Amino acid sequence: MMGGSEKYLSDPRWQWIAVDGAWFLAGGLLVINHLRERLPSGARILAGACLLALLARAVWAYFDGYQTASGSCDALVLISGIAAGQVFRFFKIRPDGSRSRRALLLIPSLFGVAAILALQAGRHVRGTYRYLDEPRWAWPWHDPNIFGLFMATAVICGIGWLAIPLGNYRRERRAGEGRGRNVSLLLLMAVGLLVCARALLHSYSRGAWLSLAAGLGSLGWEYRWWSRGCAWCRRLPRRVAIPSALAFCGATLLIAGAAVWRPARTEAPVLTRVASMGSADDLSIANRLVAWERGVQIIGDHYLYGVGWNQLRNVYDRFYRPSHVRSPNAIETNDYMGLGGALGVPGLLAFLGFVWLKMDVPGCSATRAHGEPPAPEREAVNAGAATGRAAALALLVGFWFNGALFVFPLGGLFWILLECCDDGRAPEAKS
Numbered sequence: 001m002m003g004g005s006e007k008y009l010s011d012p013r014w015q016w017i018a019v020d021g022a023w024f025l026a027g028g029l030l031v032i033n034h035l036r037e038r039l040p041s042g043a044r045i046l047a048g049a050c051l052l053a054l055l056a057r058a059v060w061a062y063f064d065g066y067q068t069a070s071g072s073c074d075a076l077v078l079i080s081g082i083a084a085g086q087v088f089r090f091f092k093i094r095p096d097g098s099r100s101r102r103a104l105l106l107i108p109s110l111f112g113v114a115a116i117l118a119l120q121a122g123r124h125v126r127g128t129y130r131y132l133d134e135p136r137w138a139w140p141w142h143d144p145n146i147f148g149l150f151m152a153t154a155v156i157c158g159i160g161w162l163a164i165p166l167g168n169y170r171r172e173r174r175a176g177e178g179r180g181r182n183v184s185l186l187l188l189m190a191v192g193l194l195v196c197a198r199a200l201l202h203s204y205s206r207g208a209w210l211s212l213a214a215g216l217g218s219l220g221w222e223y224r225w226w227s228r229g230c231a232w233c234r235r236l237p238r239r240v241a242i243p244s245a246l247a248f249c250g251a252t253l254l255i256a257g258a259a260v261w262r263p264a265r266t267e268a269p270v271l272t273r274v275a276s277m278g279s280a281d282d283l284s285i286a287n288r289l290v291a292w293e294r295g296v297q298i299i300g301d302h303y304l305y306g307v308g309w310n311q312l313r314n315v316y317d318r319f320y321r322p323s324h325v326r327s328p329n330a331i332e333t334n335d336y337m338g339l340g341g342a343l344g345v346p347g348l349l350a351f352l353g354f355v356w357l358k359m360d361v362p363g364c365s366a367t368r369a370h371g372e373p374p375a376p377e378r379e380a381v382n383a384g385a386a387t388g389r390a391a392a393l394a395l396l397v398g399f400w401f402n403g404a405l406f407v408f409p410l411g412g413l414f415w416i417l418l419e420c421c422d423d424g425r426a427p428e429a430k431s
Helices: 004-009 015-036 042-064 074-092 102-121 144-161 163-175 180-203 206-228 241-260 269-278 283-301 312-320 329-333 335-359 376-401 410-420
Strands: none
Touching (some): 015 042, 042 335, 102 144, 102 376, 144 180, 144 206, 144 376, 180 206, 206 376, 283 312, 283 329, 312 329, 329 335, 376 410
16 A cells, blocks of 8 residues: 555565664653653553553564565554654653643644645556546555544544634633634634535545544544533443444444435435435445454454465465455455464454553543633643543554554544543542
8 A cells, every 4th residue: 555665664684773773762651651650650651561462462463474564564663653652652652651742733733644645545546446437545655544543533523623722712712812713713614614524525435434433533522521421421431432332323324224215326426325325235335244243253263373474365365255256455445354363363352452451441531520611721621532432542543444454544543532531630539
């Protein structure tokens, strides 16, 4: 997916040096960051242990099967992504253990970069991917699904970060002060959102659209309880469970409705694309369902050590692919199958454990305490935590359909967004 740069990064003559440097950096910063924590909770320590276990398993599998692993960038992207997340965390944690507001400027910066790319994507339309004679936008990537997932993440970041200028606008309005700066910022962000949303639609990526729905559901739930200051909801693991359940129910209703109502091919391509989610005749969906089923079989047959890096596609093609499936490419669209197949069940569990703990660390709720509005510094950290959580959830959904965990730069962006979820609060005492 990276063209000539992927061939350069796959060169076995120097790739092992990059992997060595990345895992030394990631492991060293992981330890340093935990030492810099003012009051590291048990959940944060356990999350660090899961990440260390994942890192060790990935490095072991890479050097154990170096002849084949060095032919792909998957291990390098995963390890360097973990390192990028730890670098971000290092600059986010202040010497007193609190979280820096400036580090969270990465979120609006990502939104700005995505808006610029969206403006240019329409001018670099390639004819490789089309849907109903409509070109699918993909620039600067070659895969429109990766492009769509990046745009979906940018839309969520833009909407989540709107809490900052909106909060400033409300305070200035109550105080009777000038509101020109915040109004201009709101208008600029609204234009950027429209540009990114348009690019997302032109990607025609169904997985990206489902990711957007999951992320928006997470943001809606977070901000709803921010305004109410509900205490009991902080005890629920809602940051993952409830938004995921809402997204699943919405997707189920959408597919069920599409099975009854199927627009003609001459109607709007976007509606036709949405309705195709419930079509049993869609070749892409059929191939993916078969690949996911056989992927579970591969993980079950190699549950302890996996098949190694850069081997899942070959193993699926030679031993597990049915004869009626022409191409083995569908097995590469699911990152959970890719991670479990390459590293085995221990590696997959370490990944899922780290993600769960980072997105649901006790005491890291962005909900306002006792219904009191937070200070501007605290509000920025709260908005960054909620936005990072929603964007990371969107990427987690996209990893099931689009295979972006091992792709630059979405792989590194995911680990950085996970570090945004931790707002630095100590665990709350049980009443």
